[in-house]
Amino acid sequence: MRIAILGAGSLGTIAGAYIAAGGQDVELIDVYQAHVDALNQTGAQITGTTDFQAKVKAITPDDMSGTYDLILLLTKQLYNESVLQDLLPYLDDQSVVLSLQNGIPEEKVASIVGRERVIAGSVEFGATFIEPGVSRLTTEFNRFKQYAFQIGELNGETTERIQQIKSILDLVGGTHISDNLVGTKWSKLLINNAFSGLSAALNVEYGVVLDHDISIVSAVRIADETIKVGHANGVKFATMGGFDIESLEILSDKDIPERIKTLRVLMESSRLLKASMLQDLEKQRQTEIDYINGVVPRSASGKQISTPYNDMVVRLVKQAEESQTVPDFDTNIKFFEELNNNR
Numbered sequence: 001m002r003i004a005i006l007g008a009g010s011l012g013t014i015a016g017a018y019i020a021a022g023g024q025d026v027e028l029i030d031v032y033q034a035h036v037d038a039l040n041q042t043g044a045q046i047t048g049t050t051d052f053q054a055k056v057k058a059i060t061p062d063d064m065s066g067t068y069d070l071i072l073l074l075t076k077q078l079y080n081e082s083v084l085q086d087l088l089p090y091l092d093d094q095s096v097v098l099s100l101q102n103g104i105p106e107e108k109v110a111s112i113v114g115r116e117r118v119i120a121g122s123v124e125f126g127a128t129f130i131e132p133g134v135s136r137l138t139t140e141f142n143r144f145k146q147y148a149f150q151i152g153e154l155n156g157e158t159t160e161r162i163q164q165i166k167s168i169l170d171l172v173g174g175t176h177i178s179d180n181l182v183g184t185k186w187s188k189l190l191i192n193n194a195f196s197g198l199s200a201a202l203n204v205e206y207g208v209v210l211d212h213d214i215s216i217v218s219a220v221r222i223a224d225e226t227i228k229v230g231h232a233n234g235v236k237f238a239t240m241g242g243f244d245i246e247s248l249e250i251l252s253d254k255d256i257p258e259r260i261k262t263l264r265v266l267m268e269s270s271r272l273l274k275a276s277m278l279q280d281l282e283k284q285r286q287t288e289i290d291y292i293n294g295v296v297p298r299s300a301s302g303k304q305i306s307t308p309y310n311d312m313v314v315r316l317v318k319q320a321e322e323s324q325t326v327p328d329f330d331t332n333i334k335f336f337e338e339l340n341n342n343r
Contacts (some may be wrong), residue, residue: 003168004029004068006087007075008039008058010127010276011100013135015072015172017044017054022171027068028058036060038133048127048136048272049144067092070165073099073109074123077291080105084112091117096161098151102192102276103291104185106154119162120181121151122188124240125173126206126273140269147241148173150188152181183238187245189295190226190237194219195267197293197313199275200320203327207271210264218336220259221309221343222293224250229296232303253343277317284324289317308339 003019005012008028016028016039028044030036039058046052067090075083080101091097091113099109100121110118124147125139137144149169153159156179169175178184198209198219209215227249230237237245243266248259277287296310312335320327 001069003070005072005074010129010135011123012074013044014046014127014137016056017046017052018172019168020056021054024168028056029061031060033060035132042133045134046137047134048138049141050137064090068095071097073097073101076288077101077103077105078286078288080108084109098165102288103189103295119151119153120185121149122184124148124150126270128274138270138273143269144173146174149175150178150184151175152178152184154181178238180236180238183236186230186235187237187240190223190245193226193293193296193310194222196275196277200277200281201313201316201327202329202332203278204329206267206273210267210271214333214337214340216260217340218309219263220256223248225307225310226296228305229300232305233299281320281326286321287317289314312339
């Protein structure tokens, strides 16, 4: 099987390293020439909660050739139209595009490459790009090996091809097949909304979100908004690592202390993670905020559900984008304190 990792950033570098070490024919494809050069010269180096290095083959999109049997799509949704159109010449009738992007991009991906080619997935581990050729795994290693991915056919069937893809991704870490892909993607969206969104809006790692009294309450509220909006759109949230995501819904304010305790346990293994959106802000790049926290207010339209916490995250991240600055924690935490006080 010929495999491509399209968008070999922090996550793609880790996936590519383990897949290559497992003896698979895999190419890491990225537009960052210095990163491609480093990967080819010194291999993919993984630091953080593990220490691992593997020889890999890396190319830029200009050097793609032939066709691929499996493409792990890890580029940002911002560029889907052009990225997927450019990918079409490298697909044949049996090619599979595994969407591992943040948010819920599958319908857009399917509209360009064909629904029959698309398998959806969710990345369950975190990573930070350190420098060309080097990625830091921020999820605790044992958890990473147990729960690295969830994947599934769009129709929920367990097919031969998805079993084959699972066997490849198992080289990276524990891969679980889901029969509820919509629920899987919304469950991952919830975690991204609560922690990636706040990480970017406050300029902190996940651990600070967990430890600060105001931000953890805000994370609980963001999760609750996401669940309520998902339910209003007919979503049944999938479990993540055996955890019932829907149990995070707030039925009354008395639930908040218990929800805080639950989130702190659930996310402890990811406390070192810095959101990719924050890394984008640090590099003065546009973020995927519209495809993460922005999904909730759009999906709430006409549902009579208010989403003030997700709205606030979107507003603060967009302000940082426009001013080409990183957010100031002491300034922005006050906005969430005001939301908490006005409940």
